[in-house]
Amino acid sequence: xxxxxxxxxxxxxxxxxxxxxxxxxxxxxxxxxxxxxxxxxxxxxxxxxxxxxxxxxxxxxxxxxxxxxxxxxxxxxxxxxxxxxxxxxxxxxxxxxxxxxxxxxxxxxxxxxxxxxxxxxxxxxxxxxxxxxxxxxxxxxxxxxxxxxxxxxxxxxxxxxxxxxxxxxxxxxxxxxxxxxxxxxxxxxxxxxxxxxxxxxxxxxxxxxxxxxxxxxxxxxxxxxxxxxxxxxxxxxxxxxxxxxxxxxxxxxxxx
Amino acid sequence: xxxxxxxxxxxxxxxxxxxxxxxxxxxxxxxxxxxxxxxxxxxxxxxxxxxxxxxxxxxxxxxxxxxxxxxxxxxxxxxxxxxxxxxxxxxxxxxxxxxxxxxxxxxxxxxxxxxxxxxxxxxxxxxxxxxxxxxxxxxxxxxxxxxxxxxxxxxxxxxxxxxxxxxxxxxxxxxxxxxxxxxxxxxxxxxxxxxxxxxxxxxxxxxxxxxxxxxxxxxxxxxxxxxxxxxxxxxxxxxxxxxxxxxxxxxxxxxxxxxxxxxxxxxxxxxxxxxxxxxxxxxxxxxxxxxxxxxxxxxx
Numbered sequence: 001x002x003x004x005x006x007x008x009x010x011x012x013x014x015x016x017x018x019x020x021x022x023x024x025x026x027x028x029x030x031x032x033x034x035x036x037x038x039x040x041x042x043x044x045x046x047x048x049x050x051x052x053x054x055x056x057x058x059x060x061x062x063x064x065x066x067x068x069x070x071x072x073x074x075x076x077x078x079x080x081x082x083x084x085x086x087x088x089x090x091x092x093x094x095x096x097x098x099x100x101x102x103x104x105x106x107x108x109x110x111x112x113x114x115x116x117x118x119x120x121x122x123x124x125x126x127x128x129x130x131x132x133x134x135x136x137x138x139x140x141x142x143x144x145x146x147x148x149x150x151x152x153x154x155x156x157x158x159x160x161x162x163x164x165x166x167x168x169x170x171x172x173x174x175x176x177x178x179x180x181x182x183x184x185x186x187x188x189x190x191x192x193x194x195x196x197x198x199x200x201x202x203x204x205x206x207x208x209x210x211x212x213x214x215x216x217x218x219x220x221x222x223x224x225x226x227x228x229x230x231x232x233x234x235x236x237x238x239x240x241x242x243x244x245x246x247x248x249x250x251x252x253x254x255x256x
Numbered sequence: 257x258x259x260x261x262x263x264x265x266x267x268x269x270x271x272x273x274x275x276x277x278x279x280x281x282x283x284x285x286x287x288x289x290x291x292x293x294x295x296x297x298x299x300x301x302x303x304x305x306x307x308x309x310x311x312x313x314x315x316x317x318x319x320x321x322x323x324x325x326x327x328x329x330x331x332x333x334x335x336x337x338x339x340x341x342x343x344x345x346x347x348x349x350x351x352x353x354x355x356x357x358x359x360x361x362x363x364x365x366x367x368x369x370x371x372x373x374x375x376x377x378x379x380x381x382x383x384x385x386x387x388x389x390x391x392x393x394x395x396x397x398x399x400x401x402x403x404x405x406x407x408x409x410x411x412x413x414x415x416x417x418x419x420x421x422x423x424x425x426x427x428x429x430x431x432x433x434x435x436x437x438x439x440x441x442x443x444x445x446x447x448x449x450x451x452x453x454x455x456x457x458x459x460x461x462x463x464x465x466x467x468x469x470x471x472x473x474x475x476x477x478x479x480x481x482x483x484x485x486x487x488x489x490x491x492x493x494x495x496x497x498x499x500x501x502x503x504x505x506x507x508x509x510x511x512x513x514x515x516x517x518x519x520x521x522x523x524x525x526x527x528x529x530x531x532x533x534x535x536x537x538x539x540x541x542x543x544x545x546x547x548x549x550x551x552x553x554x555x556x
């Protein structure tokens with residue numbers, strides 16, 4: 001029989017018994033290896049591809065490890081009727097997850113916090129005055145959540161904006177760092193994020209060396225903050241190069 | 257992309273595009289007279305179709321299906337439920353179809369697409385009535401626990417024939433589904449059994465890692481316009497010519513379902529038969545594509 005909405009019986013996923021901290025923490029902090037075998041200061045290999053969604057003005061797909069994100073950009077198009085007149089353009093961001101994105105099945109609702117963070121990270125990079133009275137919509141869907149979702153969404157969204165031909169001062173690359181005990185690990189996966197003591201997210205425009213967003217949560221010491229920010233800035237400039245290459249490839253492919 | 261037009265006043269590409277936008281129906285009819293479509297397909301041909309299995313690692317089974325640029329991602333997550341008292345030895349399948357705002361300019365957040373619930377209902381009717389999955393196979397402990405298979409299909413790019421692509425992604429996800437090995441713990445709850453630690457507890461579903469698919473349903477949507485039948489329409493074709501017929505046949509060419517939701521063209525029996533004949537050809541193509549995707553997985 002089909003389960004009708006509303007009459008769905010309560011279900012649970014057959015998970016393993018609740019995990020405690022991983023055994024790697026037991027002995028020496030310096031000895032442990034990251035679950036995917038990366039160095040502490042090594043990002044996951046990034047894959048970007050523009051033009052993932054044909055019906056959008058611009059779009060991009062990003063994959064870092066198990067984190068898979070797709071972003072579509074629509075517009076500039078007419079703002080909602082209820083909106084007041086505005087000399088500058090509007091940016092509208094929305095991030096949602098699929099129901100199967102997380103290990104435990106979710107509801108697939110909008111992620112309000114990510115939506116507003118994405119908006120704030122991109123706002124500073126876009127030349128809003130180039131499309132007065134209209135709105136650019138940036139919609140992101142997290143297909144699979146594998147950790148560091150928000151930074152991947154931000155980077156992917158800036159690539160999608162570039163694909164849509166929206167004027168920007170520079171691409172926005174974002175990277176996060178997790179603080180695990182004494183160690184700083186860059187680009188944490190989901191498992192590492194669940195054990196982290198603190199996290200830092202930095203979004204910047206690599207070629208202008210300007211930061212558009214910086215957020216800290218949790219416990220940090222001042223030297224750690226400095227180190228983590230430097231790590232992020234370096235990683236962002238590398239990520240920016242990867243993104244730029246992706247755009248160049250797409251442009252040269254379309255010329256042929 | 258536009259064909260050189262018969263009338264002399266439309267000489268340049270720009271004018272063809274303008275003509276297409278201003279008089280879409282006439283633009284299409286001029287093509288139809290020549291038995292061709294603006295994307296250079298003959299009327300009865302479907303677009304290129306691909307299937308990729310295992311697109312999402314966080315699900316128990318998943319598949320990405322593309323028909324032309326229409327893209328569907330289907331994933332199945334298995335959860336445990338207590339079966340109802342009337343049917344203690346059957347599991348359940350919950351099917352949902354989503355059209356997130358990324359897929360099309362007409363869908364906006366908070367304003368769901370009208371098409372989504374329609375396609376969701378058609379999908380769940382088709383999949384559950386086709387007999388593809390025997391719900392008894394989803395039982396774990398009779399009367400105590402059974403699988404609830406949550407099948408969620410996301411439209412990533414909407415360019416027509418949504419139902420066909422969604423059904424294809426759904427059946428592909430089921431063929432990729434791998435059921436986790438579980439055992440019953442002391443509290444009467446089902447837990448994943450791992451190799452170490454829980455070896456004293458006997459798994460309850462050691463041999464049932466894959467669901468046996470019975471006859472697999474495949475579908476083809478056709479547009480009826482005057483006397484023409486256009487297989488596998490794009491979003492543009494669907495918006496201009498509104499009468500569609502969706503035929504679902506299973507792998508042994510038996511009719512599973514047929515939808516003709518109204519529309520301006522009243523179909524003659526012969527037109528319906530032509531649609532069924534087109535679907536029969538298409539089923540063979542789709543079967544081959546699915547088999548190739550599955551055998552491709554086994555090689556890795």
